[in-house]
Amino acid sequence: MGHVTAVINQKGGVGKTTTAVSLAAWMAHLGRRVLLVDIDPQGNATSGLGIDRRDLPYCVYDALIGRRSLAEVTVATRWERLRVAPSTLNLAGLEVELAAATQDAGWRERRLREVLDSGRETFDIALIDGPPSLGLLTVNALAASDGVVIPVQTEYYALEGLSQLLNTLQFVQRRLNPALDLDGVALTMHDHRTNLARQVAAEVRAFFGRRAFESIVPRNVKLGEAPSFGEPITTYAPDSPGSVAYREMARELLHRVGLG
Amino acid sequence: MGHVTAVINQKGGVGKTTTAVSLAAWMAHLGRRVLLVDIDPQGNATSGLGIDRRDLPYCVYDALIGRRSLAEVTVATRWERLRVAPSTLNLAGLEVELAAATQDAGWRERRLREVLDSGRETFDIALIDGPPSLGLLTVNALAASDGVVIPVQTEYYALEGLSQLLNTLQFVQRRLNPALDLDGVALTMHDHRTNLARQVAAEVRAFFGRRAFESIVPRNVKLGEAPSFGEPITTYAPDSPGSVAYREMARELLHRVGLG
Numbered sequence A, B: 001m002g003h004v005t006a007v008i009n010q011k012g013g014v015g016k017t018t019t020a021v022s023l024a025a026w027m028a029h030l031g032r033r034v035l036l037v038d039i040d041p042q043g044n045a046t047s048g049l050g051i052d053r054r055d056l057p058y059c060v061y062d063a064l065i066g067r068r069s070l071a072e073v074t075v076a077t078r079w080e081r082l083r084v085a086p087s088t089l090n091l092a093g094l095e096v097e098l099a100a101a102t103q104d105a106g107w108r109e110r111r112l113r114e115v116l117d118s119g120r121e122t123f124d125i126a127l128i129d130g131p132p133s134l135g136l137l138t139v140n141a142l143a144a145s146d147g148v149v150i151p152v153q154t155e156y157y158a159l160e161g162l163s164q165l166l167n168t169l170q171f172v173q174r175r176l177n178p179a180l181d182l183d184g185v186a187l188t189m190h191d192h193r194t195n196l197a198r199q200v201a202a203e204v205r206a207f208f209g210r211r212a213f214e215s216i217v218p219r220n221v222k223l224g225e226a227p228s229f230g231e232p233i234t235t236y237a238p239d240s241p242g243s244v245a246y247r248e249m250a251r252e253l254l255h256r257v258g259l260g
């Protein structure tokens, strides 16, 4: 049975996609069967792995509305053991489309859980890349997951949004998914030269303790360049500081979820 | 009649809030009566100006559901001529709450327009800070505005999202607000030392031409520090490179909308 981890934070631009894609690529490189699930209508994780959304016959949306199975929407990438359930724009309409559903409470929120549960034996770990919101798509990701990774950019506004995020996690744990755990907090885009970054990092560590990953991801232009070539950092610049930080974080995450 | 500009981009973390708050503060400093409208449930623009959301009796949400007027929800700041229509968390529920409305098509999308039209003579320019999505709140902002400012971080993913944003603008111009114009494209968090940033900036300028502001906002830690003190850059670090860039952009924007 594969482990499912959601990479979530409603604050925009904190490194959710970069973290999901980099961890997925490193875990595949380290020998695990990895599924990356892109439920952000922007589709950055999909294009970040070189997949052209216009070429796709199906995507996650088709599985969420029950028209296709997980196996039918999943595509291979150029990297061994790394597969993607890609996103397209029609995901953006899901929230309003499902709002009218007359099924019982919780039906809408469990669409992704049903999709992923049908294929749990096909992967060792699945990572879900979420949109910058706390709407239905994010709640679906949380209801479908065993654990959550929260990327936090070491900036003030990213810190401010954490309490809202933790409230949402508790809501999902109470109502939809009691087993949901915090797999880790990832400090991202860290510029060790600024007081602001060091202060925010210290506050996050003080609050989350050992749940914060040891590995801190530095600001590193290679991480920004990689997606423009449709490659993860593992092949674009494998020895760059950003890549090495994500390799260490991937090892920590695998260890925490019992795949180490 | 005041001019209304929406600061919009569904890509997360591109500098929407920093741009809205900095331009608003500079335009007030330059003698205009400015209203900052925060329709992002995260409420970063509200806290970035030192307003504690817990102290607020009313907010934009109350005006959007018709319970309070714009005048009742608007609060003064410590800075002359700068007023805010603040956001709180209950904005997050608006999309689903209004989804059930039985009024005719376009009613849901024009809530903010009706609110702002009722107070147009009380400001020279209003800036709307939007959330990182293309949902109902963002469509409301576009339907209520005379123009749009699009902040674009000089990074690859920010470039990728532009076509989706432009499609949404055209949809709103056709169906809800034919007068909606592009007031400007703001290049933000620009690190002139990296090829990536220079390439993205060149592509944005090639595509948008003179609609891109001359002034480019450099990456400047002072802009990240200011909100942690609840101050705009105009008082936190008025002579910093980030502040000066936003002062020049404010002048350009005022000129473009006929308030120069």
Ligand SMILES: Nc1ncnc2c1ncn2[C@@H]1O[C@H](COP(=O)(O)OP(=O)(O)OP(=O)(O)O)[C@@H](O)[C@H]1O
Pocket: A011, A012, A013, A014, A015, A016, A017, A018, A019, A040, A044, A130, A131, A132, A188, A189, A190, A217, A218, A219, A220, A221, A222, A223, A224, A225, A227, A242, B010, B011, B012, B013, B132, B155, B156, B157, B158
């Ligand atoms: N450590 C890093 N160093 C430099 N650039 C980075 C780093 N991590 C991410 N980036 C860049 O910063 C931007 C924001 O990151 P990313 O898109 O992964 O965030 P996100 O949280 O997924 O955003 P959204 O909220 O839009 O989904 C991207 O352009 C990305 O390439």
Ligand SMILES: Nc1ncnc2c1ncn2[C@@H]1O[C@H](COP(=O)(O)OP(=O)(O)OP(=O)(O)O)[C@@H](O)[C@H]1O
Pocket: A010, A011, A012, A013, A132, A155, A156, A157, A158, B011, B012, B013, B014, B015, B016, B017, B018, B019, B040, B044, B130, B131, B132, B188, B189, B190, B217, B218, B219, B220, B221, B223, B224, B225, B227, B242
């Ligand atoms: N020019 C700059 N230099 C350095 N830091 C900046 C700059 N502009 C913005 N920031 C910081 O980058 C982060 C993202 O900016 P901001 O929150 O304004 O983006 P946003 O588009 O409003 O995000 P969201 O999509 O979550 O609404 C913030 O922590 C902000 O303080």
Ligand SMILES: [Mg+2]
Pocket: A016, A017, A018, A040, A044, A130, A131
């Ligand atoms: Mg993302």
Ligand SMILES: [Mg+2]
Pocket: B016, B017, B018, B040, B044, B130, B131
């Ligand atoms: Mg913002």
